[in-house]
Amino acid sequence: MAILEVTDLRKVYGGFTAVEGSSFEIERGEVFGVVGPNGAGKTTTLKMLAGLIEPTAGTAVVAGHTPGDAEMQRQLGFLPEESPLYEEMTATGYLEFFADLYDVPGDVARERIHDSLDRLDLEHRDRRIGNMSKGMQRKVAIARALVNDPDVLIFDEPASGLDPLTTNYIIEFTRELSDEGKTIVFSAHNLFHVESICDRIVIMNDGRIVARGTLEEIRAAHGGTEYHVYATADGSDGLPDGRDPIEVTRENGQVSHLVADMSAVEAVQDAVEADGGRVTDIQTQTPSLEEIFLDVASEPTAEGES
Numbered sequence: 001m002a003i004l005e006v007t008d009l010r011k012v013y014g015g016f017t018a019v020e021g022s023s024f025e026i027e028r029g030e031v032f033g034v035v036g037p038n039g040a041g042k043t044t045t046l047k048m049l050a051g052l053i054e055p056t057a058g059t060a061v062v063a064g065h066t067p068g069d070a071e072m073q074r075q076l077g078f079l080p081e082e083s084p085l086y087e088e089m090t091a092t093g094y095l096e097f098f099a100d101l102y103d104v105p106g107d108v109a110r111e112r113i114h115d116s117l118d119r120l121d122l123e124h125r126d127r128r129i130g131n132m133s134k135g136m137q138r139k140v141a142i143a144r145a146l147v148n149d150p151d152v153l154i155f156d157e158p159a160s161g162l163d164p165l166t167t168n169y170i171i172e173f174t175r176e177l178s179d180e181g182k183t184i185v186f187s188a189h190n191l192f193h194v195e196s197i198c199d200r201i202v203i204m205n206d207g208r209i210v211a212r213g214t215l216e217e218i219r220a221a222h223g224g225t226e227y228h229v230y231a232t233a234d235g236s237d238g239l240p241d242g243r244d245p246i247e248v249t250r251e252n253g254q255v256s257h258l259v260a261d262m263s264a265v266e267a268v269q270d271a272v273e274a275d276g277g278r279v280t281d282i283q284t285q286t287p288s289l290e291e292i293f294l295d296v297a298s299e300p301t302a303e304g305e306s
């Protein structure tokens with residue numbers, strides 16, 4: 001069952017449309033990625049989901065509640081892209097203060113906060129936040145999104161600008177939260193992270209969703225998997241009309257035929273054998289999310305869906 005339902009969400013700032021007609025559903029327990037180039041409308045979308053900005057049109061429903069309603073706030077944890085923290089407070093003091101705002105009983109709050117900070121490997125918890133490094137501050141901000149033990153977490157760029165070790169902790173922690181059943185909406189520029197933890201994604205460009213689905217679905221819709229058929233002979237002349245390989249290259253006496261599907265692989269095999277050769281290897285070539293992203297982000301935005 002969808003825990004988050006977004007229908008025709010739109011945001012116009014003055015005369016400028018930042019988000020145009022976004023619709024998607026997120027299932028309970030999913031890690032859902034929102035990716036796109038700078039200015040695509042990711043943060044605006046996430047803030048509308050979190051009830052921090054009012055949509056111009058459309059609706060976002062989280063666990064049956066509309067953003068801003070008190071019960072929805074209880075079910076939601078939001079990590080903003082840039083999180084101003086109270087610099088004079090210690091990490092634990094700050095987190096206890098936020099837990100109190102959510103009416104979390106003191107002993108439950110302390111245990112929850114220490115558990116989150118242990119798992120995020122945050123040292124020096126009684127240091128003033130203003131004296132903490134950027135990575136430490138980000139960990140405190142993540143722990144803040146968890147003080148009310150929400151079912152749905154919205155993480156806007158959780159690991160941007162952090163060193164690889166801290167980034168790794170944060171990505172691994174996000175994965176663990178998902179394993180524990182949390183639903184996570186996640187925006188990131190690092191597509192490797194998106195690829196490694198998201199179940200489904202939407203790619204936004206100029207305020208619109210331009211691709212959506214699992215990575216496999218998106219790959220299939222944008223060229224999909226291609227196959228390299230390596231052989232000792234070039235059978236491409238013997239292929240039936242319309243079955244030409246995408247590309248034929250020759251290297252070190254081997255001929256490589258690049259083709260788009262398994263039936264084309266079989267056609268090449270038959271043609272190579274008819275030419276007196278044999279197939280020596282078949283390898284798949286799948287486009288990375290980065291390649292697809294560069295492709296769809298450079299296309300003029302004409303929404304192909306919803």
Ligand SMILES: Nc1ncnc2c1ncn2[C@@H]1O[C@H](COP(=O)(O)OP(=O)(O)OP(=O)(O)O)[C@@H](O)[C@H]1O
Binds near residue numbers: 013018039042
């Ligand atoms: N308060 C605002 N007033 C006017 N325009 C805004 C406002 N907030 C955002 N925008 C514009 O809306 C567009 C989408 O911004 P948004 O921050 O959602 O993009 P983003 O995809 O999160 O980008 P980034 O990856 O750079 O964080 C941008 O052109 C931005 O300048």
